[in-house]
Amino acid sequence: MTNLTFLGSCREIGRSGFFLQEKDESFLVDFGVKFQNPPAFPPSVPLDELQGIAVTHAHLDHSGGVPIILSGTDASLFCTPATQDLMILLLRDMLKIARGRLPFTSKDIARVRRQCVTSAYEETLPIGHHFEMTLFNAGHIPGSAIVSVRCNGKRILFTGDFNALESRLNHGARKNLPKHDIVVTESTYARRRNPDRQKIEQELVDTVIETLERGGTVLIPAFAVGRSQEIMCILESYDIPRKYPIYVDGMARKVNDILVKHPEYIGSPQAFGRAVSRSIIVQDSQDRREAIESGGIIISPAGMLKGGASHFYFKKLHDDPKNAIILVSYQIPGTPGAELVASKQVDVGNRTYKVTADVRMHHLSSHSDSVGLISMLENIPGDPEFYIVHGESESCDALAEQLEGLGKTAHIPEVGEKVSF
Numbered sequence: 476m477t478n479l480t481f482l483g484s485c486r487e488i489g490r491s492g493f494f495l496q497e498k499d500e501s502f503l504v505d506f507g508v509k510f511q512n513p514p515a516f517p518p519s520v521p522l523d524e525l526q527g528i529a530v531t532h533a534h535l536d537h538s539g540g541v542p543i544i545l546s547g548t549d550a551s552l553f554c555t556p557a558t559q560d561l562m563i564l565l566l567r568d569m570l571k572i573a574r575g576r577l578p579f580t581s582k583d584i585a586r587v588r589r590q591c592v593t594s595a596y597e598e599t600l601p602i603g604h605h606f607e608m609t610l611f612n613a614g615h616i617p618g619s620a621i622v623s624v625r626c627n628g629k630r631i632l633f634t635g636d637f638n639a640l641e642s643r644l645n646h647g648a649r650k651n652l653p654k655h656d657i658v659v660t661e662s663t664y665a666r667r668r669n670p671d672r673q674k675i676e677q678e679l680v681d682t683v684i685e686t687l688e689r690g691g692t693v694l695i696p697a698f699a700v701g702r703s704q705e706i707m708c709i710l711e712s713y714d715i716p717r718k719y720p721i722y723v724d725g726m727a728r729k730v731n732d733i734l735v736k737h738p739e740y741i742g743s744p745q746a747f748g749r750a751v752s753r754s755i756i757v758q759d760s761q762d763r764r765e766a767i768e769s770g771g772i773i774i775s776p777a778g779m780l781k782g783g784a785s786h787f788y789f790k791k792l793h794d795d796p797k798n799a800i801i802l803v804s805y806q807i808p809g810t811p812g813a814e815l816v817a818s819k820q821v822d823v824g825n826r827t828y829k830v831t832a833d834v835r836m837h838h839l840s841s842h843s844d845s846v847g848l849i850s851m852l853e854n855i856p857g858d859p860e861f862y863i864v865h866g867e868s869e870s871c872d873a874l875a876e877q878l879e880g881l882g883k884t885a886h887i888p889e890v891g892e893k894v895s896f
């Protein structure tokens with residue numbers, strides 16, 4: 476009999492973690508962090524019989540607690556090569572920002588490289604005596620994987636975050652997944668329909684061109700991993716870099732360097748390579764001043780204007796109606812980005828800014844929406860039982876209802892819940 480314990484990501488987004496036990500062996504999938512003060516990790520698990528930990532993708536809500544696990548075991552870490560490099564970059568950044576308030580050190584992050592056994596998509600690896608693992612493309616960010624584990628004659632699928640549709644940066648998630656008995660699925664956008672991607676891209680490019688033609692500068696606050704590169708690829712596909720300078724600031728430039736080394740995880744490596752070579756990397760304050768005066772486009776973290784270099788640019792650009800600030804991801808309520816969209820008035824640092832620049836929202840989702848979730852899940856053969864995680868409570872309920880409407884069995888586990896099969 477196999478036990479599966481849900482360590483986190485239950486009726487919330489953040490700190491994903493799943494623990495499988497089969498006889499005298501165990502296996503983990505994801506061990507993330509939830510950003511609050513102090514940062515919260517999944518509950519600890521016994522490590523003496525751990526055979527390994529698989530990480531679906533580099534986002535810290537899936538990987539942020541991995542060094543805690545590795546510091547207590549010599550077991551291997553399994554992920555794609557791109558995830559390994561991106562995860563190390565993000566963990567180091569998290570450690571720097573946290574200034575010693577994390578339960579691990581840089582030595583523990585070094586274990587990520589030492590203990591990692593990278594795996595390509597579609598490759599099956601035996602783990603211990605009782606487990607077998609295969610990664611499939613999840614289409615969420617470069618290197619992201621859906622993890623399939625086989626044990627005790629059963630096949631269990633952990634979707635991680637996935638996007639069935641391809642974007643300018645990613646191939647879509649693996650179609651026609653093999654037979655499974657249990658599916659643990661995310662539900663982030665179970666209550667949302669994403670507008671047609673091509674339409675959003677066109678609207679984004681229209682806003683950019685309008686702004687630049689009237690002599691303004693465009694600020695696009697964007698996450699460093701995935702979204703910044705997708706924006707670069709969109710602008711490249713519309714040939715914008717030939718006419719206007721594109722500045723890329725913050726960690727995105729390190730992410731670019733990593734992704735150039737892993738072209739197999741990019742939809743069109745040639746287009747991405749062109750986008751990188753035609754963008755200007757911001758190195759210092761002189762470059763930042765130049766970017767402000769350039770009459771071009773600035774892509775800079777953080778995606779919700781929560782910090783990073785985007786604050787510097789925001790302060791310089793917010794009070795000229797010629798300029799535009801374009802938000803390209805969901806803005807969590809309470810963040811400066813959400814305030815900006817709602818009221819064009821925003822608290823940054825300890826000042827309130829009234830914004831006269833044009834503010835637009837062109838949301839490019841990296842998760843499947845309600846239709847994408849269902850069409851992917853209902854086509855998994857083997858009549859699997861579904862466990863719904865990684866979404867707000869209402870989203871978990873909505874997805875369960877839809878699956879039950881199709882005659883499927885769906886559960887919404889609580890944190891710490893253990894199921895046996």
Ligand SMILES: [Zn+2]
Nearest residue numbers: 532534615636
């Ligand atoms: Zn993610």
